[in-house]
Every structure is written in structure tokens, then in C-alpha cells.
Amino acid sequence: MFYRPAKAYINLPALRHNLTIAKLLAPDSKVLAVVKANGYGHGICRVAQQLAGADAFGVASIDEALALRQKGFLHRILLLEGLFSEVELPLAIQNRLDLVIHSEYQLQWLLNYQTTSVINVWLKIDTGMHRLGFSLECVSGVIQQLQQNLNHFNIHLMSHLASADEKDSVATSFTKNQIKQFNKICQPYHFSKSLLNSAGLVHYSCHTFDWVRPGILLYGAGQTASHLKPVMQLESKVIAIKWVQAGEYVGYGNQWQAKKETCVAVIAIGYGDGYPRHAPTGTPVLVDGQRVSLIGRVSMDMIAVDITAYADSVHIGSLAILWGDALSVDEVARWAGTISYELLCGITPRVPIIEIQ
Ligand SMILES: Cc1ncc(COP(=O)(O)O)c(C=O)c1O
Numbered sequence: 001m002f003y004r005p006a007k008a009y010i011n012l013p014a015l016r017h018n019l020t021i022a023k024l025l026a027p028d029s030k031v032l033a034v035v036k037a038n039g040y041g042h043g044i045c046r047v048a049q050q051l052a053g054a055d056a057f058g059v060a061s062i063d064e065a066l067a068l069r070q071k072g073f074l075h076r077i078l079l080l081e082g083l084f085s086e087v088e089l090p091l092a093i094q095n096r097l098d099l100v101i102h103s104e105y106q107l108q109w110l111l112n113y114q115t116t117s118v119i120n121v122w123l124k125i126d127t128g129m130h131r132l133g134f135s136l137e138c139v140s141g142v143i144q145q146l147q148q149n150l151n152h153f154n155i156h157l158m159s160h161l162a163s164a165d166e167k168d169s170v171a172t173s174f175t176k177n178q179i180k181q182f183n184k185i186c187q188p189y190h191f192s193k194s195l196l197n198s199a200g201l202v203h204y205s206c207h208t209f210d211w212v213r214p215g216i217l218l219y220g221a222g223q224t225a226s227h228l229k230p231v232m233q234l235e236s237k238v239i240a241i242k243w244v245q246a247g248e249y250v251g252y253g254n255q256w257q258a259k260k261e262t263c264v265a266v267i268a269i270g271y272g273d274g275y276p277r278h279a280p281t282g283t284p285v286l287v288d289g290q291r292v293s294l295i296g297r298v299s300m301d302m303i304a305v306d307i308t309a310y311a312d313s314v315h316i317g318s319l320a321i322l323w324g325d326a327l328s329v330d331e332v333a334r335w336a337g338t339i340s341y342e343l344l345c346g347i348t349p350r351v352p353i354i355e356i357q
Contacts, residue, residue, distance in 0.1 A: 002352040005237035006269045009324070010042055011356045014229035015050035018218045021227055025201050026208040030055035032078060032194070034215030036064060041274075041344040042219060042231060043353060045071045051218060058213055062088050062097065069095050078122060081132065082106045093117050100124050100158070102132035107142055111149050121146060122156040122194070127181040128174065129162035136185050143189065156211070157186050158194040165199035165222070175200075179207050198222055221329050221340040232344060233324025234275070234351075237317050238287065240266040241307070250304050251296025256281050263311035264295065264304050267320040272300040274346040275322055276336035279303075283335040286321040287314055 022031055033054035034040075039047030048057055048068055056076035059065050061084070065077045078098040083089060086109045092099060098120035101107050110121065123142060126133030134142055139157075146153045159182045163171040179195065186193050186209075193209040198217035201208070216222030220230035244250060244258045265287060271277040275298060283294040285305050292305045307314045323329040329340040336343070 004268060004350075005235075005239070006273050006351055007235050007354055008347050008351050009233040009235065009354050009356055010046065011229065011231050011233070012046075012050050013356075014220055014231045015042075015047060015218060016053070017227075017229050018220050018231070019051050019053055022201060022212065022214045022217055025205050026196070026212040029208040030211045032056040032058050032076075032211050032213045033218055034058040034080070034197075034213055035068075036060035036080060036215075037345045038064075040215065040219050040341065041347045044068065045073075046353075046355065047218075048073055048075075055211070056098070058215070062091060062095075065092075065095065065097050076120065078120075082124075083109065089113050093119060098122060098156075100132075101142075102134065104134075107145065110151065110153070111145060113151065115151055118152045118154055120156065121153045122158045125157060125159045125182065125185055127159040127178040127185075129160055129178070131160070131162075133159060136181060139185050155189075156192040156194065157182075157189060158211075158213075161195065161197060161200045161204075164197065164203055167203070175204065179204060183207075216341055219344060221344060230323075230325055230328065232329070232347075234269070234273075234322040234347070235324070236267050236269040236273075236320050236322065238265045238314060238320060239268045239302075239316065241311075241314065241316065242266075243311075249296075252299060253297055256296035256304075261308075262295075262306055263308045263314075265292075265307040265314055265318070265320075267303050267305060268301060269303055269320070269322055270299045270301040272348060273351050274343065274348045275303065276332070276338060276343060276346070278338070279332065279336040283332060284327055286319075286327050288318045289326070290314075291327070 031054045033051040035044050035047050035057050036059045038044050058078045058080050082100040100122045102124040124133040164175050194211035196212045198214045201212050220228045246260050248258050250256045269275045277298045281295050284291050290310050295304050295306050323332045333340045333343050
């Protein structure tokens with residue numbers, strides 16, 4: 001029994017549907033479903049179960065990979081940042097994990113270890129993002145060292161796009177250049193290759209290579225790809241209603257002042273649940289299906305909205321949707337000056353998750 005009305009509903013069929021869309025966008029490629037950060041806040045094992053039709057999973061750490069192995073997932077699992085320490089290597093091999101190597105120290109760990117197991121290594125190449133990856137000049141040397149080692153490495157080549165979700169001409173030409181660099185550096189090699197994240201898959205789907213790596217798209221957010229279904233709906237209820245007069249304030253810091261008589265509804269959701277504290281006045285909320293505006297500061301457990309236009313119908317217990325099917329998490333994120341990824345990952349443990357089968 002959950003007494004507080006704040007709840008996150010997870011639409012399981014939507015996950016499966018979004019995977020189908022990803023497959024349609026890259027019909028000739030394998031799909032590595034990115035489920036790191038607890039499945040972008042949706043629950044890693046829950047998500048993996050629905051995405052079992054993917055060819056592999058992408059995670060950020062061995063802990064996440066082991067959570068999947070312990071639940072019996074036999075898929076290939078790629079550690080997207082590779083190992084953080086050398087001691088993880090035997091564990092990674094024992095659990096048949098695929099490893100990104102992005103830096104010299106990780107390469108040395110692999111070269112110095114002795115194993116009879118074949119290790120799937122994903123050589124990360126920096127094509128311009130300048131976050132992780134070997135520089136273009138280093139690539140052939142790294143490949144040579146891997147090939148000459150006594151261990152058997154099954155090499156993959158990968159890179160990551162920095163701005164595939166931005167459509168202005170500067171970003172577009174930057175992305176095109178990353179694609180060009182990746183094509184060029186990969187050209188002499190017959191290894192499996194992977195470049196595209198969700199935005200890449202949507203906007204540059206003629207460069208799918210052997211593997212695509214969608215994340216946010218699978219959760220029905222972040223993208224303009226048609227037919228995606230939002231997976232998470234964050235809901236709560238109205239717990240107080242009051243009228244305030246012109247000149248009166250609402251919320252902490254007296255940040256919002258009524259210009260005219262206003263009907264205010266208080267909803268049981270706040271930053272303690274993962275609703276963004278930076279969401280400003282004006283951020284949309286759906287109350288009984290009607291778009292209303294947030295007013296004043298977000299508190300830990302509550303927000304206030306202006307329901308003047310619907311004062312006759314909204315009541316204690318009215319349903320409030322913070323994001324979901326009819327109000328995209330991306331729109332709320334834009335209002336709050338962030339991205340949907342952060343909002344989805346930021347749902348806190350006190351919010352009960354309810355699965356929609
Ligand atoms: C290497 C790599 N590939 C793919 C993804 C998935 O990205 P997105 O969620 O934008 O599809 C990520 C996520 O950050 C990543 O780090």
C-alpha cells in the first residue's frame with residue numbers, strides 16, 4: 001500500500017514498442033540497448049526484461065552488469081566506460097562482459113593479463129567529442145598491440161556523437177565530420193563498428209554500421225522520432241486548494257505574487273521525488289487532463305499550480321500528471337533548463353514504481 005499519491009508508472013509494452021522502432025531504423029544492424037543508470041531511472045532489470053529482444057546491453061559499470069547477470073540475462077553486456085580498476089578484469093572475463101577501452105591504461109591491463117578466454121574489446125575512438133577515446137593517430141597502434149598479444153581479442157571499433165540531437169548548421173557539420181572521421185579510420189578494418197546513439201539513429205540512420213546503441217529513444221524520450229511511446233508517467237494528486245488575492249504570495253521565498261485573485265492547487269510532488277527544483281513558474285502540469293502552470297518555487301514534497309480556469313472542476317484528489325503520455329518529459333525538462341535524461345534518472349527511491357503490463 002502506498003499512502004502518498006506520487007507514483008511513477010512504467011509502461012512495459014512501450015519499451016518493447018520503442019525497441020521495435022529502433023530496429024526499424026537500423027534493420028541491418030544489431031541493437032545494443034543502453035540500460036545504464038538503472039535503466040535511465042526505470043529499473044535496470046525491469047527494462048532489460050522488456051528489451052530482451054536486443055542483441056546486447058550497455059551499462060556504465062560492472063555492478064550494473066552483474067545485476068543483470070544475477071537476474072539470469074545471458075546477453076552480451078558492454079561496459080561503456082570499460083574497467084575502472086585492474087582488479088575488475090577477472091570478474092569481467094568470468095562474467096563474459098564486453099569491454100570498452102578508451103585509454104592507454106586500460107589497454108595495458110588487457111595486454112598484461114593472461115587468459116584463454118576470448119575478450120570482446122570495443123576500441124573507443126575520439127572523433128571529436130573529446131570525452132573518451134583514443135585519438136585517431138593512436139588507433140592503428142592500439143589495434144596492432146591487441147592483435148600481437150597472446151590473448152585473443154575480438155575487436156570492435158566505436159565512437160560517440162557529441163551533437164547528433166542538435167539541428168543547427170554548426171552542429172550538423174560537426175556531426176557529419178565525426179561520421180567522416182569514423183568512416184575513414186575504420187575503413188582498413190573488417191571489425192564490427194558502432195557509432196550511433198538515439199539521436200544519431202533518428203537523424204543519421206544511413207550510418208548505422210554493425211551495431212547501434214540507442215538509450216533515451218527506448219524510454220520514449222529525447223527524440224523527435226515518430227511513433228515512440230513514453231515509458232514513464234509521473235503522477236500525483238491535488239492535496240489542497242485555496243484562493244489567493246491579488247498581491248498575495250505562494251510558496252517559499254515569496255517568489256510568486258498573484259496579480260489577480262487566483263485559485264491555487266497544491267500537488268504532492270517535489271524535488272524529494274525527483275521533480276526538478278529549477279522548474280520555473282509557467283512549467284506545464286496536467287491536472288485532470290488540463291494544462292495548468294506551476295507557480296512559485298518547487299518544494300521538497302509539493303508544488304503549487306494555478307487552476308483558476310478550472311476552479312469549478314478540480315478537487316482534492318484530482319489527478320496531476322507531471323510528465324507522461326500527454327505531457328512530454330522533454331518539454332518539462334526544457335522548462336527546467338535540463339534534459340529528459342536527468343529527469344528520468346532523477347526519480348528518487350521514495351517514489352513507488354507501478355508497472356503497466
Ligand atoms: C557510448 C554511449 N553510447 C550510447 C549511449 C546512448 O545515448 P542516448 O541515450 O543518447 O541514445 C550513451 C549514453 O550516454 C553512451 O555513452
